[in-house]
Amino acid sequence: MRIGWLFCGLAAALAGAAPASAQIVLEANGARADGHWGGELGVGYGFGAAGFRLTPMVGALVYNGDDDRYDQTSSAGNTFCRDRRTGQFTSDSRCDGTAVTAYGRVEATYAIPLIATVGAGVRVGSDLRPYGTVAVPLLPTISLKGNAGPHYFALGLRLGL
Numbered sequence: 001m002r003i004g005w006l007f008c009g010l011a012a013a014l015a016g017a018a019p020a021s022a023q024i025v026l027e028a029n030g031a032r033a034d035g036h037w038g039g040e041l042g043v044g045y046g047f048g049a050a051g052f053r054l055t056p057m058v059g060a061l062v063y064n065g066d067d068d069r070y071d072q073t074s075s076a077g078n079t080f081c082r083d084r085r086t087g088q089f090t091s092d093s094r095c096d097g098t099a100v101t102a103y104g105r106v107e108a109t110y111a112i113p114l115i116a117t118v119g120a121g122v123r124v125g126s127d128l129r130p131y132g133t134v135a136v137p138l139l140p141t142i143s144l145k146g147n148a149g150p151h152y153f154a155l156g157l158r159l160g161l
Helices: 002-021
Strands: 023-033 036-049 052-064 070-075 078-083 098-112 116-124 128-137 142-149 152-160
Touching: 023 052, 023 142, 036 098, 036 152, 098 128, 116 142, 128 152
Parallel strands: none
Antiparallel strands: 023 036, 023 152, 036 052, 052 098, 070 078, 098 116, 116 128, 128 142, 142 152
C-alpha cells in the first residue's frame, strides 16, 4: 500500500512538468509474467523533470495458452481443427493456442546520464507485482531494458519518442 502512495506523490510532484518533458514510450519484451513465458508489448506516456520520470503504461502479454478443447487432426493429407467436446470442425485459429492478457504498469525512474536509468515499478496483471527496472541506452531513443521482481521478469527494448 505504501508503494501506491509513493507513486501518487511522485505523479503529483511531476505533473506540473509534464508538457515540457513528456515522452511516448513503446516497449517489446520477452517476459515471465502471470505464470507464463511470452512477449509483452506496451505503450506508455512518461513525464518528469530533473532526471526523474513517472511512466504509466498499458499493454498485452502474448503467450501460448493451454486449451485442451481444440486439437489438430489430419485426414487425407489435410489438417483440420476439431472441437474435442462436440467433434465438430472449427476455425484453424482456435488450434494455434495463442492467448493474450492485458496488463498495466507504473514506473518511477531516475536517469543517470549516458549510463543507465534505474527505478521501481508496479505491474497489474492477474496479480499486483512490484519490480525493479534498469535501462541501458543503446542509441539516443532506444534502450535495452530489464525488469525483475517476485514472479515477474522481463528483458527487451524500449523506444522513447
